[in-house]
Amino acid sequence: MTEQSAQPDPAEPVALTEPPSDKGVSRRRFFGTAAGTAVAGALVGAGGTAAALSAETRPTVATAAGDVDIDLNQAVPYFDQPHQAGISTTPQRHAVYATFTLADAATKTDLQTLLARWTAAIGQLTQGKTIGQVEPVRPDAVGGDTGEAYGLFPASLTVTVGLGPGVFTDRFGLASFRPKALAELPRMPGDFLEPGLTGGDLSVQACADDPQVAYHAVHNLARMAATVAQTHWMVLGFGRASAGPGQQTPRNLMGFKDGTRNVTGDAEFDRFVWTDDGDWFAGGTYQIARKIRITMETWDVDRISDQQNVFGRTKDEGAPLGAKAEHDTPDFAATDGDGKPVISPYSHMAMAAPENNNGTKILRRAYNYTDGLNSQGLLDAGLMFIAYMNDPQHFVDLQSKLGKFDLLNEYIRHIGSAVFAIPPAPKTGSYLAQALFE
Amino acid sequence: MSPRKPLPTSIRRTVRYRALGAGAAITLAVTLAGCASSAPTAPTGGPASAPVGGDGLAPVSNGAAQVALSLTADGGGTCTLDHTSAPAGPVTFTVTNVSATGITEVELQSDLKILGEKENLAPGLPASTFTVTLGGGSYNLYCPGAATELVPFTVTGDAAPSPTGSTQQLLAKGATDYAAWVVSQTEEMQTSVKALASAIDSGDLAKAKTAYAQSRPFYEKIESDVEGFVLPGFKLDDSAGSLDYRIDMRASSLDDKVGWMGYHAIERDLFSTGKITATTKKYATDLVANVGKLLEVVKTLDYKPEDLANGAASLLEEVQSNKITGEEEEFSHLDLMDFAYNIEGAKQAFAYLQPGLEKVDASLAEQVAAEFKKVDASLAAYRDDTALGGYLSWTKANREKHSRQLSQTVLALQQPLAKIAEKVATAK
Known part of the structure; x- marks a missing residue:
């Protein structure tokens, strides 16, 4: 992975030279409430200006009010990158996450063809193009592309494909390719997993x-x-619940900033996210997906002092308790007048902090979700937690601890779970994980 | 068609444009293909590249002229031949997708008839070949998604003898045989509804329920053709003249002006209220009369090959929309039996097309046949010979438990089956 530091990661997003439709509009933007002059200043003050302008970011710009001026005409490159897009890419506003189960009768060739078709399609989609005719010329033909994005812009679409443990089996003759750390996740404390929301052979x-x-x-x-x-x-998923460099830290549905101390910068990505396996999986990573339901109504009536105690941070600023600003380093040793810790050792932040976990970090790329109402008429919503790391054990260790003691557990339920190996990005003229089939 | 709440069953199901004959359809396609570069494919913006090919006649080896076709992403997508002509006789096309993510299939066409084709041509996959025997004349390679979609190809030498039309003959024969099969099913239905009416007349509830279950399969097998099931002089959207309404309406399609009638009115009495009344008997008498009228109508229907394909597709749509959901047999819960016979009807339509389709696209025919087998195997798991209708009663609890697997299996059949209509409509 030595070339990585020299090579942009991923390559700088490009604006299409022409709009992907002929509708006559070249650029469309979402404007934040404080767009315009506030933009430049906020960028400089966002902490790590260099990172904000590095190739890792999409050219979205945080404004003073935390809104983002988004250029829907941006396309993120897919082929010929060291890693698949959608991991170090600055988080976009919306996500759809899906897992698939390979059919009983599916063969290795079926899997190969599917990955090749998906790769080609993703190459088209991320450029804002269709994947075949929307309106075929022959009256009895079925459209190649379903059409609902026809005329829309690329909107920085990334599509990240993962291969689950079920792919690397004797069934497909692929057992010998299994990335060394890929295995079904063990049962962890606090799991309330529903079979219909757990596992999968492929993820998108x-x-x-x-x-x-x-x-x-x-x-x-x-x-x-x-x-x-x-x-x-x-x-x-909506309302990205993790920040990339230069982005205002967003909030989860509990109203707290989430992902303040995320993995950032090339050095941290190399250390915590990308694998350095010397084989086909070099430059890959592991994806862990957890659907976490929040008991919203219960949380909403919790008093503010307890809410802040649960997270270990203030709600408004997001500062560690006892500190002033969001990015201040938490002081886990500080005590109050009665000798009690200012930040509870069982708060979510303290439990998850790298300082208390052998320095381990995982890249969090979460989104909020809602499924409407549950059968009792209560809000059915939570966090679609998606994380990337170079060893799933890092998550297992962390969650095994959090699942037992985290004060947050009273208000959340881990109901869905899956783990996938994320192959490196394909080169032009090839497809994802092509090495498995040659 | 005027919108109406709720929609009559005949419209809710499927609309096929039978009035648009084969000739009209082809004319339309020709017109559009003439300006193929403006067809609604992927917006590319790249300059149109000329359909260039190498010079000279393709060399002959292994008994066939060898032509290489490569697809690249250059200039908005190119589709390039190494030789643009070949001598009459067998021609093998070797197709390689080098880098064209937007082109995943190619076809060899003559006057828009598909002579041969390859699909799933994503970059990185090994080259694939197809061989066709061609007479002298002009052809096109059709590469949907390329900047220039039609690439001309010339065959020198004697023109092929006038086509024996074997593929079309096979397909046409399939359509004729299918029409006869629909008539035979309707005749059996007539016998079965008479038995149902006499069971109801006898007042024997158990016997009537059995007769009901025994009569349902025939209609379920042929209900893709309901758009032709219209009494003379009535419009398609008039429930009063729709034999599909008169025979197979249900609560969700109730037209207050016309009222309850047919199978499901009887079902409601037998399975929900559990009483045979004078009204039930009237329903049964009317049903016999309407099935008699249906028999007269189906004898006048004829079908084109694509009608069979579209009909099979709409039967699967029926399965997904009304059977898996338990809507069809709301009172008797015989939905799985209906499901099985919808599948059977689709399979029959497919089987009549199969000999012709195998000549057009053998791998598609094979794939669809394989998916039918999987659906049959899935359904077999729910057989219950002790239950009325022979299948697990499709109660709410059973639906919640089993519908997902069944639905996914049918979906895997629907995807390839949806491609058949285009193939047979454009087959030479």
Whole structure:
């Protein structure tokens, strides 16, 4: 991975020289409430200006009010990158996450063809193009592309494909290719996993600044898969609940900033995210997906002092308790007048802090989700937690601890779970994980 | 068609444009293909590249002229031949997708008839070949998604003898045989509804329920053709003249002006209220009369090959929309039996097309046949010879438990089956 520091990671997003439709509009933007002059100043003050302008970011710009001026005409490159897009890519606003189960009768060739078709399709979709005719010329033909993103812009779409433990088996003759750390996750304390929301042989994470663009991607990939793989579970995410460099830290549905101390910068990505296996998986990573339901109504009536105690941070600023600003380093040793710790050792932040976990970090790329109402008429919502790391054991260690003691457990339930190996990005003219089939 | 709540069953199901004959359909396609570069494919913006090919006649080896076709992403997508002509006789096309993510299939066409094709041509996959025997004349390679979609290809030498039309003959024969099969099913239905009416007349509830279950399969097998099931002089959207409404309406399609009638009115009395009344007997008498009218109508229907394909597709749509959901047999829960016979009807339509389809696209025919087998195997798990209708009663609890697997299996059949209509409509 020595070339990595020299090579942009991923390459700088490019604005299409021409709009992907002939509708006569060249650029479309979402404007934040404080767009315009506030933009430049906020960028400088966002902490790590260099990182904000590095190739890792999409050219989105945080404003003073935390809103983002988004250029829907941006396309994120897919081929010829060291890693798949959608991991170090600055988080887009919306996500659709789906897992698939390979059909009983699916063969190695079926899997190969599906990955090749998906790769080609993702290459098209991320450029804002369709994947075949929307309106075929022959009256009896069925459209190649379902069409709902026709005329929309790329919206920084990324589609990240993962291969689950079930792929690397004797069934497909692929057991010898299994990435060394890939295994089904063990049962962990606090698991309330539902079978219908757990596992999968393939995963697709589609993220975009336009929800319809993200949905269109998964819709069409699922359609392509139908005879080879069946949909297993799917979550629609919104309001990115993790920050990339230069982004204002967003909030989860509990109202707290989430992901303040995320993995950032090339050095941290190399250390915590990308694998350095000397084989086909070099430059890959592992994806862990957890659907976490929040008992919203219960949380909403919790008093503010307890809420802040649960997270270990203030609600408004997001500062560690006892500190002033969000990015201040938490002082886990500080005590109050009665000798009690200012930050409870069982608070979510203290439990998850790298200082208390052998320095380990995982890249969090979460989104909020809602499924409407549950059967009791209560809000059915939570966090679609998606994380990337170079060893799933890092998550297992962390969650085994959090699942036992985290004060947050009273208000959350881990109901869905899956782990996938994320191959490196394909080169032009090849497809994802092609090495497995040669 | 005027919108109406709820929609009559005949419209809710499927609309096929039978009035648009084969000739009209082809004319339309020709017109559109003439300006193929403006067809609604992927917006590319790249300059249109000329359909260039190498010079000279393709060399002959292994008994066939060898032509290489490569697809690249250059200039908005190219589709390039190494030789643009070949001598009459067998021609093998070797197709390699080098880098064209937007082109995943190619077809060899003659006047828009598909002579041969390859699909799933994503970059990185090994080259694939197809061989066709061609007479002298002009052809096109059709590469949907390329900047220039039609690439001309010339065959020198004698023109092929006038086509024996074997593929079309096979397909046409399939359509004719299918029409006869629909008539035979309707005749059996007539016998079965008479038995149902006499069981109801006898007032024997158990016997009537059995007769009901025994009569349902025939209609379920042929209900893809309901758009033709219209009494003379009535419009398609008039429930009063729709034999599909008169025979197979249900609560969700109730037209207050016309009212309850047919199978499901009887089902409601037998399975929900559990009483045979004078009204039930009237329903049964009317049903016999309407099935008699249906028999007269189906004898006049004829089908084109694509009608069979579209009909099979709409039967699967029926399965997904009304059977898996338990909507069809709301009172008797015989939905799985209906499901099985919808599948059977689709399979029959497919089987009549199969000999012709195998000549057009053998791998598609094989794939669809394999998916039918999987659906049959899935359904077999739910057989219950002790239950009325022979299948697990499709109660709410059973639906929640089993519908997902069944639905996914049918979906895997629907995807390839949806491609058949285009193939047979454009087959030479």
